[in-house]
Amino acid sequence: MIVDTLDNIEQYTHLGPRxxxxxxxxxxxxxxxxxxxxYELDGKDLFVIVNDYETKPxxxxxxxxxxxxxxxxYVVSGxxxxxxxxxxxxxxxxxxxxxxxxxxxxxESNKDGAAFIPLKAGMFxxxxxxxxxxxxxxxxxxxxxKVVIKVKI
Numbered sequence: 095m096i097v098d099t100l101d102n103i104e105q106y107t108h109l110g111p112r113x114x115x116x117x118x119x120x121x122x123x124x125x126x127x128x129x130x131x132x133y134e135l136d137g138k139d140l141f142v143i144v145n146d147y148e149t150k151p152x153x154x155x156x157x158x159x160x161x162x163x164x165x166x167x168y169v170v171s172g173x174x175x176x177x178x179x180x181x182x183x184x185x186x187x188x189x190x191x192x193x194x195x196x197x198x199x200x201x202e203s204n205k206d207g208a209a210f211i212p213l214k215a216g217m218f219x220x221x222x223x224x225x226x227x228x229x230x231x232x233x234x235x236x237x238x239x240k241v242v243i244k245v246k247i
Contacts, residue, residue: 095178095227096220097211100168106220112140113220116166116243120218125170125241139246146239149174149232152210156187156198157226163195164245167229168218172238176219177201177228179208184226199226223247 096106100121107114119135125144133142152175159181167176187200204226213219213229221227230238 095222095225097213097217099217109220110245112136112245113164113166115140116245117218119243120166120168120241125168125239135243141244143242143244144239145242146237147230148235148237149230150235151233152177152205152228152231153201155228155231156200157204157208157228159197159199159223159226160195160221161190161197161223162247164223164247165221165227166218166243166245167213167221168241168243169213169215170239170241171215172236172240173212173214173232174229174236174238174240175210175212175231177208177210177226177231179204179226181224181226201228 103117103121106117128144130144130146135141157177157179184199184204186197188198190197
């Protein structure tokens with residue numbers, strides 16, 4: 095997992111050409127002008143999801159992991175916190191769903207080892223397949239506009 099601001103993207107462009115393209119897209123795009131939805135950058139290999147939502151308490155959200163995609167999550171406006179825990183020997187509460195590249199892990203079984211980290215406007219996080227993460231949480235509801243760029247491995 096990586097958490098940083100767009101000021102430092104040059105430190106991460108060596109992680110691969112798709113990650114470099116994703117980070118550059120975050121810098122070059124005014125996401126406040128885009129409609130909520132999905133936008134292709136390079137077909138199914140690199141695509142953008144723009145979403146507006148209210149954060150939820152961590153107790154009602156699952157952790158998630160992905161096998162085929164790296165998540166680049168960028169907060170355009172608002173603020174949330176995300177849970178993080180390295181994927182080790184945890185057992186999913188819902189098995190891996192290939193079509194959506196997603197497995198869920200319940201909060202109660204994993205809360206003791208998890209860290210919760212603020213993600214404010216202008217910050218991004220990269221989540222790799224070994225990173226269990228729980229985005230979109232806060233103790234009180236907050237309105238967030240977030241962009242998730244899915245980077246195929």
